[in-house]
Amino acid sequence: MKTTILTEEERKKALSTTKKPEVVERQKLNVRYHVEDIDVNDRPRRFLEAFAAILKHSNYKMVLDHFIRMTARCLRCAAACQIYQATGDPKDIPCYRSGLLLDVYRRHFTLGGLLRGRITGNGYLTDEKIQEMADTFWNCTACRRCALECPLGLDHGLITHLGRYILSEIGIVPRALVVSTRAQLEGPFKNTSAIPVPALKDTLEFLEGDMFEEKGVRIRFPVDVDGSEHVFFPAVSDYLMEAESLMGIAAVFTATGDSWTIGTGYYDGINYGLFYSDRIIERVVRKVDEETNRLHGRKILIGECGHASRTAKQFIPTYCGGSDATPVVNILEYTHRVWKEGRLKLDPDIVTEKVAYHDPCNYARNRWIVNQPREVLKAFCRNYVEMTPTGEDNICCGGGGGTVSIDEVRPYRTTIGGKLKADQIRKSGCEILVAPCANCKKQLRELVEDQGLNCRVVGFHDLIYKAIIFDESLRVEKEAQVIEKEK
Amino acid sequence: MGALLDFARGPLFRLTFAIMVLGLARLLFLDIIGMYRAYRRTTDKKMPWKLIFSRSFEWFFPVKRVIRERHVYSLLSIVFHIGLIIVPLFFFAHVNLWKEAVGISWPALPYSWAFWLTICTIASALFLLISRLTVKAMRALSLGRDYLWLLLLLVPFVTGFICANVDVGPGSYQVLMLVHVLSAELIFVLIPFSKIAHCVLAPLSQVVCALAWKFPPETDDDICTTLNKKGAPV
Numbered sequence: 145m146k147t148t149i150l151t152e153e154e155r156k157k158a159l160s161t162t163k164k165p166e167v168v169e170r171q172k173l174n175v176r177y178h179v180e181d182i183d184v185n186d187r188p189r190r191f192l193e194a195f196a197a198i199l200k201h202s203n204y205k206m207v208l209d210h211f212i213r214m215t216a217r218c219l220r221c222a223a224a225c226q227i228y229q230a231t232g233d234p235k236d237i238p239c240y241r242s243g244l245l246l247d248v249y250r251r252h253f254t255l256g257g258l259l260r261g262r263i264t265g266n267g268y269l270t271d272e273k274i275q276e277m278a279d280t281f282w283n284c285t286a287c288r289r290c291a292l293e294c295p296l297g298l299d300h301g302l303i304t305h306l307g308r309y310i311l312s313e314i315g316i317v318p319r320a321l322v323v324s325t326r327a328q329l330e331g332p333f334k335n336t337s338a339i340p341v342p343a344l345k346d347t348l349e350f351l352e353g354d355m356f357e358e359k360g361v362r363i364r365f366p367v368d369v370d371g372s373e374h375v376f377f378p379a380v381s382d383y384l385m386e387a388e389s390l391m392g393i394a395a396v397f398t399a400t401g402d403s404w405t406i407g408t409g410y411y412d413g414i415n416y417g418l419f420y421s422d423r424i425i426e427r428v429v430r431k432v433d434e435e436t437n438r439l440h441g442r443k444i445l446i447g448e449c450g451h452a453s454r455t456a457k458q459f460i461p462t463y464c465g466g467s468d469a470t471p472v473v474n475i476l477e478y479t480h481r482v483w484k485e486g487r488l489k490l491d492p493d494i495v496t497e498k499v500a501y502h503d504p505c506n507y508a509r510n511r512w513i514v515n516q517p518r519e520v521l522k523a524f525c526r527n528y529v530e531m532t533p534t535g536e537d538n539i540c541c542g543g544g545g546g547t548v549s550i551d552e553v554r555p556y557r558t559t560i561g562g563k564l565k566a567d568q569i570r571k572s573g574c575e576i577l578v579a580p581c582a583n584c585k586k587q588l589r590e591l592v593e594d595q596g597l598n599c600r601v602v603g604f605h606d607l608i609y610k611a612i613i614f615d616e617s618l619r620v621e622k623e624a625q626v627i628e629k630e631k
Numbered sequence: 632m633g634a635l636l637d638f639a640r641g642p643l644f645r646l647t648f649a650i651m652v653l654g655l656a657r658l659l660f661l662d663i664i665g666m667y668r669a670y671r672r673t674t675d676k677k678m679p680w681k682l683i684f685s686r687s688f689e690w691f692f693p694v695k696r697v698i699r700e701r702h703v704y705s706l707l708s709i710v711f712h713i714g715l716i717i718v719p720l721f722f723f724a725h726v727n728l729w730k731e732a733v734g735i736s737w738p739a740l741p742y743s744w745a746f747w748l749t750i751c752t753i754a755s756a757l758f759l760l761i762s763r764l765t766v767k768a769m770r771a772l773s774l775g776r777d778y779l780w781l782l783l784l785l786v787p788f789v790t791g792f793i794c795a796n797v798d799v800g801p802g803s804y805q806v807l808m809l810v811h812v813l814s815a816e817l818i819f820v821l822i823p824f825s826k827i828a829h830c831v832l833a834p835l836s837q838v839v840c841a842l843a844w845k846f847p848p849e850t851d852d853d854i855c856t857t858l859n860k861k862g863a864p865v
């Protein structure tokens with residue numbers, strides 16, 4: 145098995161931490177990410193209590209029971225994991241990581257384990273084991289690529305998710321994520337980036353002005369329109385950082401004339417719950433649903449964001465009414481559909497650079513959105529190349545599982561997490577890398593910078609915006625508007 | 632000796648086989664109960680059956696996976712599995728045994744096929760053992776029982792092979808035969824209590840995992856109450 149072992153220098157850089165020793169000492173936790181100050185006493189007992197509470201009110205018992213009976217340690221998963229491939233450290237093997245939690249379960253929650261523990265008197269959960277889990281569960285990017293390679297079908301991403309959930313209940317969770325979630329659920333502005341409504345409206349107006357100048361067509365961001373077909377929730381950070389993607393989306397809707405709206409009651413698609421807590425998932429997902437109902441929208445439309453799309457798609461039915469829940473659509477699905485119906489025209493002479501498509505894990509791993517964006521891209525990008533492996537088997541950008549939002553682990557993400565991705569991008573020789581996910585975009589841009597790659601990372605709708613051709617009738621309107629303006 | 636062998640082949644065989652079947656049935660039953668409970672608790676009842684079937688199917692015929700990663704290792708472990716299943720069931724002496732013990736019979740494998748399959752199985756088991764011992768990552772991950780299982784599985788294959796193909800004289804033959812039968816029976820008994828249980832559980836994994844991602848709703852309050860966290864900030 146080949147492993148790309150890092151050079152000593154790279155390893156040092158990747159594993160470096162900016163944490164002060166006294167903080168590590170005070171928090172009794174030697175991990176790369178920052179955590180808030182929390183109770184450090186009696187961690188093992190509290191961990192087990194949280195574990196027990198979660199088991200009682202969830203379905204995890206079924207999975208754990210299923211897998212403690214048969215994990216075989218065959219090591220196939222190792223070849224799939226980009227973290228292990230980069231570090232070559234056995235501790236980064238997916239099966240090893242999942243094994244940590246399975247062992248705790250076996251020892252403390254099964255009859256055999258409890259008996260054995262009684263008799264031998266050892267094996268009780270220790271601070272060291274919790275420390276190891278706190279470290280390794282956040283090294284994983286929860287990309288779930290290893291789940292495809294496990295012959296026994298163990299979904300390591302699920303186990304990582306559960307491990308992080310339990311840890312978060314005893315306060316071990318990256319500060320960056322909790323702070324954002326707090327702003328979203330309890331803050332005055334109800335979103336992770338703390339953007340107030342007036343600022344949002346200003347931004348939208350500003351973008352509308354820009355688009356009019358560039359395209360000569362009135363492209364709008366409808367706000368609070370009751371009864372729209374789609375209520376739109378992007379990753380809220382897009383309003384600050386991904387203007388082009390948003391403009392592309394607005395342009396598509398202008399071209400098709402379908403109704404959509406942004407709700408000022410709640411406009412954030414981000415759901416960090418997916419990365420560390422089912423309780424948070426539920427709270428956030430309900431907000432999305434409430435806002436859609438308030439506006440009498442018929443569909444929930446999620447922007448270019450992998451985890452937001454997957455959480456909405458997967459958990460709106462879970463938490464908001466099962467089969468009667470409001471349908472969830474991702475913007476790529478929408479754009480693909482209208483393009484197929486012939487309602488979206490794209491100019492094939494605009495994008496001439498070499499373009500490659502990066503599959504966000506949360507779209508592709510379950511074969512949800514794989515071919516749709518490719519079909520569209522191939523139709524108007526003359527020079528489209530494919531990276532290998534792609535689609536369902538893609539390699540994660542290296543910033544999945546929420547790690548991209550943890551700024552202090554950037555060296556880790558760009559040297560270890562994104563190592564394989566960087567090699568893959570380099571090999572493809574692309575000049576434009578399309579990554580239709582807010583997380584991937586941020587991580588890939590940092591990767592490009594830190595690894596000195598030669599490409600530009602853009603969103604899918606950035607390119608659509610460039611190449612879109614508007615109907616003449618919209619232009620007529622434009623002239624009318626110009627006249628109006630002159631008056 | 633002869634009486635002992637008859638006992639091992641007769642009543643003991645039936646007993647250990649029954650333990651295996653009942654043990655595996657128990658595991659299946661527990662699994663299905665667990666799944667049923669989980670299913671009842673979720674509101675979202677729509678299962679991604681297409682994905683589940685195609686993923687499970689991929690592992691029944693793991694061609695696609697083998698050509699992707701770790702070719703030699705994967706190929707040999709498949710050979711190993713095929714041997715483990717086919718030889719005990721279709722070698723002609725075994726077919727007779729099954730007929731006597733459970734009363735049903737089926738066609739046996741041609742002798743030469745069984746011969747080569749056994750050799751392949753033994754060779755692949757040795758390869759797996761060696762790679763567990765030599766590849767650094769595998770050694771780090773393996774537990775004592777992983778090596779023991781490979782060794783234990785080798786015993787009936789090696790002894791059986793010798794009995795069927797080498798003229799060792801009647802005395803040694805009986806001893807080898809006894810070891811052969813007893814080791815196989817030990818395996819039967821251990822299967823439901825070890826990782827080999829994957830022979831019946833693995834096909835359910837895709838369903839279990841798909842179901843596990845369907846969390847039961849409204850657990851926030853319950854968990855907060857249990858953990859004394861009600862009303863606490865996020």
Ligand code: SF4
Nearest residue numbers: 225284285287288290
């Ligand atoms: S989910 Fe991804 S990063 Fe985590 S162990 Fe599996 S392959 Fe590695």
